[in-house]
Amino acid sequence: MENLPKNYDPNKVENKWYDYWMENDFFKAKVDYDKEPFSIVMPPPNVTGQLHMGHALDNTLQDIITRWKRMKGHSALWLPGTDHASIATEVKVVDKLRNEGIDKDEIGREGFLEKAWEWKDEYGGRITNQLKKMGSSCDWSRERFTLDEGCSEAVTEVFIQLYEKGLIYQGDYIVNWCPSCHTTLSDVEVEHEEHEGKLYYMKYPIKDSDDFITVATTRPETMLGDTAIAVDPSDDRYKDLVGKTVILPLMDREIPIVADRFVDSEFGTGMVKVTPAHDPNDFEIGERNDLDLIKVIDEDAKMTEVTGKYAGMDRYECREKVIEDLKEEGLFIKTEEHIHSVGQCYRCDTVIEPLVSKQWFVKMEPLAKPAIEAVKNGDIKFIPERFSKVYLNWMENIKDWCISRQLWWGHRIPVWYCEDCGEVIVSRTEPDQCPECKSSSLKQEEDVLDTWFSSALWPFSTLGWPNDTDDLNYFYPTDVLVTGRDIIFFWVARMIFMGLEFMDEPPFSDVYVHGLIRDAQGRKMSKSLGNGIDPIEVIEEFGADALRFTLITGNTPGNDMRFREERLEASRNFANKIWNAARFILMNVDDFDYNSTNFKDLKLNLADKWMLSRTNEVTKKIDKTLENYNFGEMSKSLYDFIWNEYCDWYIEILKERFYQDQDLKAKETAQYMGLKILGDILKLLHPVMPMITEEIWHKLPISEKSLMISDWPEYEENEVDKDSESKMNTIMSVIKSVRNIRNEMKVDPGRKIEAILLSDKTEILESGESYLKNLANIDNLRITKTLKNRPQPSSTSIVEGVEVILPLEGMVDIDKELKRLNNELEDVKYEIKRAKGKLSNDGFVNNAPEELVEGEKQKVKEYEAKKEKLQERIEQMKLN
């Protein structure tokens, strides 16, 4: 057999296996009622986006779960797809067109959409190809796009059904307007950021009086649209003013003073200027007090005609001018520094302008109710649990959802208006005539839907809804949703209420929320900081397996993680370690026929039994950690087991049977076991590191079948062999102890030494005699229950009831040895004191579990014995 190269090179391996899996349709999930279904829908990345570390983590986690379930015999579906990302994509396409000198409005809706689809076709495959590089085992035959035919059908259907139920309505309300994207935004699409701003104080003259009232504002330009002054109804200072009229400066408009509960008498002057057309709170005050609505700022954030001399000015330019003019009229009082948060567009950061306009809304209260209940009653579980609080808090205070967007790239609202009688027609297909007046002069609603409207349907629209499909019956509801905490509101919450409304079942039972991947300094990775790490570059340097392993190691649910190169190196080294373990095994099984060897004929020794037992236990551990989404613990268990147990101990122990003269049966057993355990390790590791494990698997003479569709190891309780584990532990402790002394006494590592093991456990030690000799480099080993003449000088240590005596003539430094023994003695004394303290405590003895008390008693016994021996040795040392 050809030897493997010394170092593992992922670049030579990874792509090969992805192609192999694809060619064999291994990712394709079948509707198979003999199997238990398992399904995950992938959070659809923006179709023209690029893979970032967040995606990498998200998809690694999903792939791990999917691969694991698949190997465990489920019909596992991981359904991939992309999101049309209405606003984000439109912004990019508009930018591109602008660079080409094309204006969006010039080419019109049709022309623009053509360009947008071109853009989608150009970049649409990029992120999915990047996901493939990650090794993601998604069923690409079921790949979906939120703007494809099926998803669009689902969107229309949902819109119409909600409309018919009275849950979608149209109305004039104040909405968040982005003057740059030229569209409305939902509340969650507005990001609030603290800004150092100014608070301007100004005077409004009271009509028929020489008095003034004082108001303060952060946006003086809005005063042009003021239609009232409001005060706290319980504020005694201004009781007499309510009902009076003030003259709005600059505009010379008479506006009333009203009392409204919104006003906080403690803040500012206790008087608020009310601009119903440009502030959400003022809008509500206006509703309550029946105030006029005067729009002074337009969709471009410029002043409207009604502002007279200010018309056409930019809002900020107008602000300066207003202040200037007020000063001139002696109505300006002062400016104060003021920190306040400013709403900005989540896509372009432009400051939001609240505007009143006619929009479409989803009535949230009836939808939120069951969505709250589903989480409260445990039908949907958040991991970690604390996010259910975040979710509930939002759901319980939810406002109606503005779903119309003044964009073109998206699902056009299925509504037509009759141009003759004004009838609103909501229809699945384009109507020919108005049902009321039979006019054929119909015009479709220009607006499209919020991009999250279609993603909210993702768990069932992708499975075929509104059609009654096998996929839908079999795979819905999905099992777990894996996502970052930033889209709980945008997406998770909306999927939940839509799923409940249209499928009568929550779309998933578990929501696993992972944290952010930050840079090495703990900062958020962002484009503007330029501190993002490109997963693809990482894959090219370290391999996708190493990246995947890095992303889950030490990661805990919901917590952020810093990403540093050293951790990638550690993962790469781990891959290399496994590679070399396989290399070693393969170098020694040339003459061995695995498949015609019967396990029952093997001659298992202590280490074999120990290894089998440990493998079995680790299998259980991996299952349990994955069951609970403890990916960090899972990777640590694998790492420790593979490196510290299989490689450091088991392989070292196999060597004696490979290299030293043995009977054939012993060698065959070693060959079989080395391969078998390696095979199991590859299986357990496969969900995390699919490529390297598949590569090695195909080099092993175990099976022709692909590793990814092989059977997951089964945990067998009766195969746990605690007795062998305990024996091995004793032997390993003795070996470590000998190595320790050798190191301290500076014995030449290559030198074979003599050792005496004095203990009652002779049987155990004898069963590990060869391990002791080989791994501690002992040539003359004596295992005995009694010892009459102690060799002098010698170095001693006591572990696990075994007195390890190394007669190191000419090498023992008496002072050093004394010091060592005394240190050991101190430790023992401390332990005895601790254990005895516990045992002398009645509370402990009476309340603690019996085995624990028993354990402490045992400990005291052991340590007392050890103490005695140590003291003996110290005395002897002193005599010499």
Add this chain to the structure above:
RNA sequence: GUGGGUAUAGCUCAGUUGGUCAGAGUGCUACGUUGACAUCGUAGAGGCCAGUGGUUCGAAUCCACUUACCCACACCA
């Protein structure tokens, strides 16, 4: 303002329901080329588990408060 998170070896982080839990990686020290691996091996040093108080027989783990940093949501005239 409301809610939440984090504080554990020099650094980055684990520690599942309170009882061998004081851990890992990396870094550091000493030694090491016996045919898997120097992307390695062996051994070692390092922490009052943020502080205070409480519950308990027993607390890194539960409770309260304090301090420091972070996040979300709300308000901001």
